[in-house]
Amino acid sequence: MTEKSRPLRADAARNRARVLQVAYETFAEEGAGVPIDEIARRAGVGAGTVYRHFPTKESLFQAIVADRLQQVVERAREQAAADPGEGLYAFLFHMAEQGATDLGLTEAFAGIGFDLAAALPDAEKEFTGMMAEILTQAQRAGTVRSDLDVADIKTLIVGLQAMRRFRGDSELMHRVYPVIRAGLAAPDASPDGATDASA
């Protein structure tokens, strides 16, 4: 984004990269609630150093979320290109697995203490756009029912991540994924009440 007006001193650049890497790992493990002091300690720097490179804790978190979203978008586009019918499912279950390994991303995506669209509008738009593409492809291929839109898929991702986090053992999620998949592959709601949910 912002081109550095002057190159960072070598040690400063090293520290910045180290903080970013450690912060990514720490946010993934502990979520956004982790203290800055903890990140500084793990990175072997003082808290002041973290704050010189990132003005607030929030901005550090944003930098990491933006990077992770970019990775996810690229991966999903590749997989959808290789197999349009399976692309959405691959993406969905990959996002679900993130629930186990990346709490920070999961929180950001679920909007827990973080407004993705407000904080990173560009990243959010690209993410949403990518989802629209692979959803359309899957629907065109006939592998996903056609009465769902991008917002529904986002909702399902939030749910899948919560489930995956709740179930520590990934083995056990293979009992739940087929249920979701069967639901998504089912034909659109028919006139009888069979697929209507009246609580």
Added chain:
Amino acid sequence: MTEKSRPLRADAARNRARVLQVAYETFAEEGAGVPIDEIARRAGVGAGTVYRHFPTKESLFQAIVADRLQQVVERAREQAAADPGEGLYAFLFHMAEQGATDLGLTEAFAGIGFDLAAALPDAEKEFTGMMAEILTQAQRAGTVRSDLDVADIKTLIVGLQAMRRFRGDSELMHRVYPVIRAGLAAPDASPDGATDASA
């Protein structure tokens, strides 16, 4: 549980009931993170009064969760008795709707900062037992696929609550419920890979 060795003074009993009621509403709105001072203010008492009736914030939260679980269990048993085939679905979507109105219960159930089985073992056992009953009934009635157990249903509830919380508008969840329902009603995994999820 503990019989009062001596009856509470009239004003004390009134305050206790008031705190319990207000705490329930507040935990539902804001979750377990809400400060005790906030509950005390809303109840029109001092923080000291809250702590005389409940030794810790945690114990107050537990009392409320236990009560809510009891209500949910009763409701679910009634609905399952009225219609065994629909009982599980009614329960599932009712729990999902709790995601919108009762953040405290949702957090407790998802295990966010709260170990349900450790804190309220009896309530947890009765809850799990009830779920086993209505799941078995639904499977016997043929409305739910037979390759799922209670742990899978718990997982789905956590996911549904997260989805419902993510989607502020209940209207929109009626686009997602049918998907889950279709997945649960689907036949057991067949030999072909159609319902297998390979990420």
Added chain:
DNA sequence: TCCTAAGCGGAACGAGCGCCCCGATTGTAT
């Protein structure tokens, strides 16, 4: 090698919150 400014670390500040303490208040038995 020397000088200067960029960079560093960690003490310290202020705000938020769980929980405790104690003088003031008030219900209730007599």
Added chain:
DNA sequence: ATACAATCGGGGCGCTCGTTCCGCTTAGGA
């Protein structure tokens, strides 16, 4: 009505955490 004990309220303690400050260190050009 009186006295006593139960109860009340809210200020305060101790701790956590985000952020700032500033004296010390050191990279790197001359």
